Amino acid sequence: MSKKLVEVQNLKQYFHAGGSLFKPKYVKAVDDVSLFINKGETLGLVGESGCGKTTLGRTILRLYEPTAGKIIYDGVDITKVNMLPYRRKMQIVFQDPYASLDPRMTVGDIVGEAIDIHKLASSKQDRRDRIIKMLEHVGLNSEHANRYPHEFSGGQRQRIGIARALAVNPEFIVCDEPISALDVSIQAQVVNMFEDLQSELNLTYLFIAHDLSVVKHISHRIGVMYLGKLVELAESNELIFHSAHPYTRSLISAIPIADPKTARKSKRIVLEGDVPSPLNPPSGCRFRTRCPYATELCASQEPELREISSGHYAACHHLDKVPNN
Amino acid sequence: MGKYVAKRVLTSILTIWLVATITFLLMFLVPGGPFLAEKAPSAATLEALNKRFGLDQPKIVQYKNYMLNLLQGEMGESIKQRGRMVQDIIFSGFKVSARLGGIAILVAVCIGVPIGCIAAFNRGKWLDSLILFFSTLGIAVPGFVVSTVLMVIFSVKLDLLPTYGLTSFAHYIMPVSALAFYPTAYISRLMRSSMLEVLGQDYIRTARAKGLPQFKMIFKHALRNAILPVVTYLGPLLAYTLTGSVVVEKIFTIPGLGNEFISSIINRDYTMIMGTTIFLATLLIIMNMLVDIAYKIIDPRIKFK
Numbered sequence: 001m002s003k004k005l006v007e008v009q010n011l012k013q014y015f016h017a018g019g020s021l022f023k024p025k026y027v028k029a030v031d032d033v034s035l036f037i038n039k040g041e042t043l044g045l046v047g048e049s050g051c052g053k054t055t056l057g058r059t060i061l062r063l064y065e066p067t068a069g070k071i072i073y074d075g076v077d078i079t080k081v082n083m084l085p086y087r088r089k090m091q092i093v094f095q096d097p098y099a100s101l102d103p104r105m106t107v108g109d110i111v112g113e114a115i116d117i118h119k120l121a122s123s124k125q126d127r128r129d130r131i132i133k134m135l136e137h138v139g140l141n142s143e144h145a146n147r148y149p150h151e152f153s154g155g156q157r158q159r160i161g162i163a164r165a166l167a168v169n170p171e172f173i174v175c176d177e178p179i180s181a182l183d184v185s186i187q188a189q190v191v192n193m194f195e196d197l198q199s200e201l202n203l204t205y206l207f208i209a210h211d212l213s214v215v216k217h218i219s220h221r222i223g224v225m226y227l228g229k230l231v232e233l234a235e236s237n238e239l240i241f242h243s244a245h246p247y248t249r250s251l252i253s254a255i256p257i258a259d260p261k262t263a264r265k266s267k268r269i270v271l272e273g274d275v276p277s278p279l280n281p282p283s284g285c286r287f288r289t290r291c292p293y294a295t296e297l298c299a300s301q302e303p304e305l306r307e308i309s310s311g312h313y314a315a316c317h318h319l320d321k322v323p324n325n
Numbered sequence: 326m327g328k329y330v331a332k333r334v335l336t337s338i339l340t341i342w343l344v345a346t347i348t349f350l351l352m353f354l355v356p357g358g359p360f361l362a363e364k365a366p367s368a369a370t371l372e373a374l375n376k377r378f379g380l381d382q383p384k385i386v387q388y389k390n391y392m393l394n395l396l397q398g399e400m401g402e403s404i405k406q407r408g409r410m411v412q413d414i415i416f417s418g419f420k421v422s423a424r425l426g427g428i429a430i431l432v433a434v435c436i437g438v439p440i441g442c443i444a445a446f447n448r449g450k451w452l453d454s455l456i457l458f459f460s461t462l463g464i465a466v467p468g469f470v471v472s473t474v475l476m477v478i479f480s481v482k483l484d485l486l487p488t489y490g491l492t493s494f495a496h497y498i499m500p501v502s503a504l505a506f507y508p509t510a511y512i513s514r515l516m517r518s519s520m521l522e523v524l525g526q527d528y529i530r531t532a533r534a535k536g537l538p539q540f541k542m543i544f545k546h547a548l549r550n551a552i553l554p555v556v557t558y559l560g561p562l563l564a565y566t567l568t569g570s571v572v573v574e575k576i577f578t579i580p581g582l583g584n585e586f587i588s589s590i591i592n593r594d595y596t597m598i599m600g601t602t603i604f605l606a607t608l609l610i611i612m613n614m615l616v617d618i619a620y621k622i623i624d625p626r627i628k629f630k
Contacts, residue, residue, distance in 0.1 A: 058530075061534060063530060063533055063534060083536065084536050087534065087535065087536030088536065091534065092534045094527050094530065094531060096527055099526055099527035099528065100527035100528055100530070100531045101528055101531065102528040102531070102532070102546050102550070103528075103550070103624070103625070103626050104546075104549050104550060104623070104624065104625065106625075113532075113535060113537070113545075114535040114536075117535055117536045117537055118536065148625040148626065150625075150626045161531075164531070164535070165534075168535075
């Protein structure tokens with residue numbers, strides 16, 4: 001269980017964002033992030049929009065070439081290698097099921113193309129069988145193979161996206177906000193499907209979302225990102241019930257509570273202001289501009305991600321000031 | 326599909342009838358007539374001529390006669406080019422213009438599409454700027470300027486290419502270049518912008534995640550989706566280019582349909598005016614219909630209603 005499948009070390013992903021030739025500006029979408037995911041595990045990744053979680057997921061698959069840092073898959077450094085063999089092992093389910101399927105191809109071809117690229121089918125019949133098997137895996141059926149993506153609903157399309165990712169028998173899937181574009185009623189179905197597929201096919205997930213309540217349900221461990229930095233990482237329950245970082249606290253306080261009595265008693269921590277621009281992030285701790293505990297130290301020195309208890313990491317200078325919950 | 330085509334054909338016939346009627350009305354609103362020349366014919370000759378072409382009858386009768394003939398596929402005799410039937414003149418002119426125009430469009434597509442793609446792949450780099458510069462030039466510079474500049478350089482200065490006629494391969498080079506200039510520029514710009522749009526789509530990222538090699542991704546996913554605006558543009562472009570460009574045909578002295586178009590109006594050659602207008606309208610309608618059907622083949626999302 002505790003074998004590392006995917007590991008990133010000091011990963012940086014900067015995007016060029018204008019500026020002059022001599023003084024280019026960069027968006028530091030992912031800045032010096034290190035983490036690992038064990039085999040068979042689901043690592044949840046949460047954070048506000050624009051905090052770099054999607055970029056991190058895509059960079060791990062080298063859909064973006066990393067600016068610096070290392071990506072290690074199953075013990076092999078894949079930062080510079082030809083990705084083709086790894087494209088079979090590592091897959092991604094995209095956020096927007098409307099945009100991520102080529103409108104000119106039938107569902108069968110969308111799923112089948114991945115099979116063709118990696119030459120997984122021995123014959124035409126085998127190819128067809130595999131496509132149908134994949135569609136059935138995600139609750140669709142063989143007659144859907146000849147239809148086009150626009151003929152399906154959002155939830156069905158996301159299933160097609162999942163079938164497409166599964167078609168190559170991957171070991172690791174980046175789920176990039178796979179449910180945020182779906183109706184609430186369908187979200188639960190799809191999340192459950194992810195869980196079933198995981199136990200059935202022994203998959204490893206990086207599950208990206210901005211909804212902590214979903215992530216807490218599906219993840220073994222959860223990482224919290226803020227402005228391109230990993231600020232806290234811990235086991236799911238540990239993170240939810242013993243969160244250390246002030247940013248994580250505010251996120252958790254925003255989870256709706258089903259029981260109105262408890263809800264009335266709990267206090268919502270509302271953050272002041274907006275997320276600073278990643279073009280020009282604050283010095284030191286990036287969260288300091290919105291943090292109730294910020295001091296001068298936070299402005300001058302960037303806090304390191306350190307282990308505060310077994311397997312629980314947080315990056316904050318003032319962990320002792322944050323009240324226990 | 327069959328039902329759709331049938332409906333389209335019916336509305337097309339209605340459109341052509343409207344075009345014919347309006348042209349007929351406008352034609353007689355224009356002052357002058359086919360027999361007014363510097364040397365005015367005598368009153369007796371004029372009367373005889375009018376009688377021969379049925380112009381002495383009331384307009385409504387003329388209209389009725391023309392429409393009845395048209396239904397039988399007869400466009401009548403040209404008033405100016407005596408003894409030649411309008412449909413024969415159109416046909417022989419169209420043969421020349423269509424060959425020239427067809428080659429020009431082929432050239433425009435074969436150059437414009439790849440150039441537009443290259444510009445899109447190199448967005449913001451010097452190559453993109455260079456292509457953008459030339460395509461803007463191509464759109465801004467009118468055909469007669471291109472034709473005369475080409476002529477000055479290649480015929481007058483270098484003495485390489487013939488200036489008139491269409492008898493050999495060398496004769497085609499300048500008129501085709503002049504005709505293809507604008508569409509090439511336009512297509513490359515269309516292609517560039519639609520390719521840029523498609524390249525930003527998620528399904529291109531999906532194709533990468535599947536492990537598809539770059540060039541396959543471009544041909545299989547990007548190009549197929551990005552070509553649609555070019556197809557749209559191709560319909561009217563075909564209709565207009567195949568029927569000949571007046572400017573280019575005048576400058577290079579090519580006996581095409583474009584020439585006939587203008588001279589028929591100047592000469593008040595009523596039957597020719599009717600014939601060429603109806604011909605162009607019909608061609609335009611057919612081309613647009615073909616484009617719509619091609620759409621359905623390229624893009625499964627489009628449904629016929």
